[in-house]
Amino acid sequence: QKEVEQDPGPLSVPEGAIVSLNCTYSNSAFQYFMWYRQYSRKGPELLMYTYSSGNKEDGRFTAQVDKSSKYISLFIRDSQPSDSATYLCAMTLTDSWGKFQFGAGTQVVVTP
Amino acid sequence: GAVVSQHPSWVICKSGTSVKIECRSLDFQATTMFWYRQFPKQSLMLMATSNEGSKATYEQGVEKDKFLINHASLTLSTLTVTSAHPEDSSFYICSASDGAQAEQYFGPGTRLTVT
Numbered sequence: 001q002k003e004v005e006q007d008p009g010p011l012s013v014p015e016g017a018i019v020s021l022n023c024t025y026s027n028s029a030f031q032y033f034m035w036y037r038q039y040s041r042k043g044p045e046l047l048m049y050t051y052s053s054g055n056k057e058d059g060r061f062t063a064q065v066d067k068s069s070k071y072i073s074l075f076i077r078d079s080q081p082s083d084s085a086t087y088l089c090a091m092t093l094t095d096s097w098g099k100f101q102f103g104a105g106t107q108v109v110v111t112p
Numbered sequence: 113g114a115v116v117s118q119h120p121s122w123v124i125c126k127s128g129t130s131v132k133i134e135c136r137s138l139d140f141q142a143t144t145m146f147w148y149r150q151f152p153k154q155s156l157m158l159m160a161t162s163n164e165g166s167k168a169t170y171e172q173g174v175e176k177d178k179f180l181i182n183h184a185s186l187t188l189s190t191l192t193v194t195s196a197h198p199e200d201s202s203f204y205i206c207s208a209s210d211g212a213q214a215e216q217y218f219g220p221g222t223r224l225t226v227t
Contacts, residue, residue, distance in 0.1 A: 008153070043205050043218035088155060100216065102155040
């Protein structure tokens with residue numbers, strides 16, 4: 001079993017809809033949770049970064065962490081065709097800065 | 113801020129030759145740099161972690177003599193793929209951290225094709 005599970009998609013939504021992405025994990029010691037966006041043949045770009053449980057909002061993006069369920073989510077409101085990309089979740093322990101465990105990534109397609 | 117560059121962006125080499133990939137942090141000091149490999153439609157796999165002035169720490173299954181990593185300064189790390197083979201063809205991505213928090217900033221990646 002992988003430490004981080006993420007549905008690879010593709011997830012297709014119409015423009016303006018809410019995109020809902022999630023990851024589950026098995027290691028309860030993870031404390032930092034990140035979401036990255038990766039366009040084809042490009043490096044990942046950090047979107048959201050949360051510590052421990054709770055919600056965080058930044059513009060059209062909302063990240064949620066539920067440590068009791070070992071489940072994290074990313075919501076994208078008012079989706080645009082430019083949001084079409086692969087979204088990767090990542091997480092790390094507090095005592096291993098930078099040693100991230102990545103999900104496989106979910107491909108999102110926003111259709112005009 | 114927090115810009116990381118990689119050079120080259122793509123490279124084609126013949127089997128048996130060596131290829132060097134550079135990773136630079138342009139506007140911050142990267143105390144730690146990470147090298148990842150990503151195969152098509154797969155996630156990033158950490159290859160090694162390097163701290164400035166120290167030997168790199170390799171992940172299990174990664175040959176340190178094949179993937180030579182040098183982190184000689186706070187803004188530059190290099191990955192050299194020695195005696196490359198077609199199975200080394202992949203997308204190599206570096207990331208950098210200033211150590212102050214858990215964030216990593218990724219470079220744009222280098223696509224290596226070994227013929």
